[in-house]
Amino acid sequence: MKHAEKVKLGISIGDLNGIGGEIVLKTFDDSRMLDFCTPVIFANTKTLNFIKKHLRLSLNFQGIDEPSKAIDGKINVFNVWKENVNINFGQEDPKVGEYAFKSLEAATAALKANDIDVLVTAPINKHSIQSEKFNFPGHTDYLAQELKGESLMFMISDELRVGLFTDHVALRDIANVITPELIEKKIRLIQNSLIQDFRISKPKVAVLGINPHSGDQGVIGKEDEEIMKPTLEKLREKGELVYGPYSADSFFGSKNYKNFDAVIASYHDQGLIPFKTLSFGNGVNYTAGLSKVRTSPDHGTAFEIAGKGEADINSFKEAVFKGIEIYNCRKEYAELTRNPLKKQRKKI
Incomplete structure (x- = not known):
């Protein structure tokens, strides 16, 4: 895959007191992941450095001012907030829920603006994220509203x-x-x-x-x-x-x-x-059914193991790969729909 064709993959960080930060950072601690996509994490470099040091990981981040300015070959972080966040792993905290929504809101805006191609969402706590701006039972209903789809x-x-x-x-x-x-x-x-x-x-x-x-x-x-x-x-x-x-x-x-x-x-x-x-x-x-591609792991915040370095990254990694695969399938389908003769030639 040529560098220019790499999928720009946005990631909302989820509830910082859960395992979201861990599964995101451990996934991209493997530098080979950068061969498949250009990641943009919607969070804050200070916050991610705290999680990185806590887990004793070695990856480095590239802070960017705009999601559209993501650098290929780097783990990009769009700084959604500037202040320090008080992280207490395993604790339900409405204040931390506010940051989960800030990350999701910024990532969704970037998706709508085509600054990222795919959104992968780390798990939220459905109770602590509730607010006047987020009054939904989960990601799915919020994204259906924002992306105006069924x-x-x-x-x-x-x-x-x-x-x-x-x-x-x-x-x-x-x-x-x-x-x-x-x-x-x-x-x-x-x-x-x-x-x-x-x-x-x-x-x-x-x-x-x-x-x-x-x-x-x-x-x-x-x-x-x-x-x-x-x-x-x-x-x-x-x-x-x-x-x-x-x-x-x-x-x-x-x-x-x-x-x-x-x-x-x-x-x-x-x-x-x-x-x-x-x-x-x-x-x-x-x-499914939206104008944009969104995937997530098949599990929640797992507060009981948060901060212990025990979280399994397989489902999140699969969410990354499936997001990329579906995005490319949609591109191919759109191209064939626009040019049906190409489909006929492909069959020949």
């Missing part, structure tokens, strides 16, 4: 892709939230993502039922019979390769997921428990 939480690994009809929704509300319109919208989002982000021309998608055993023909809840099945049948009549609803309890254990390009679960734990069981440490949280 978002889909899409957990991805090399072996499995799981999307969600509902993500951070209370269990008692799920049956009321899942409507035919929502089902069609989320399926459209996942199909479009599989086509433009993963080079799958005719994706096959499996859908998990809302109730245990997909309702057992209405014995255990009527939502699958009255909402899910008619909607999926309507999509199949249009030629869509959408299958289900499948009973969630046996779908993953039977390895049926291997027959599909993606799976859509009805709610958060229905999809994420099997995904993390099968892919933990290698999985990536991808926000």
Whole structure:
């Protein structure tokens, strides 16, 4: 890859009292990572030097005044704040939550301005980050607002892709939230993502039922019979390769997921428990449906091990690589869409 073609990778630092700083710095402590991207960390050089010394790492930073001025071959730090931050690893602190939002806000602005190509977000504490400016259940909803798109939480690994009809929704509300319109919208989002982000021309998608055993023909809840099945049948009549609803309890254990390009679960734990069981440490949280590429590791702040040097960087590193890969897939798809003759020549 030529230097000019390297992806400019923005990183929001997350909650500084968690493991975000550790996984970011340990990832780029390996200088080979600079062969794949030009990183821009949205934080502060003093703050990162404190974490670096605490972890006894040897990497060096390049402070920059503007994200657009990132230097290839360097670990760039855009100084979002100037003051010192009081870091107490493992502690929930609303003041530290303010800095997590400052980092995310600046990184999102750079993404919107095309000063960075991809955003990788380190984990936030969803409670301490709350404020008048950030009143969201997580990154996904905030980015959907800022990037004005319809978002889909899409957990991805090399072996499995799981999307969600509902993500951070209370269990008692799920049956009321899942409507035919929502089902069609989320399926459209996942199909479009599989086509433009993963080079799958005719994706096959499996859908998990809302109730245990997909309702057992209405014995255990009527939502699958009255909402899910008619909607999926309507999509199949249009030629869509959408299958289900499948009973969630046996779908993953039977390895049926291997027959599909993606799976859509009805709610958060229905999809994420099997995904993390099968892919933990290698999985990536991808926000599909937006105009820009955003990924993150598949775990949280892990306060219980913060500052101990024990955090596993694999998921964050995968988030970096998947972000780069998806960005390049989108570029290729956009080019082929603009120039369909090139696609024909490529087939020949």
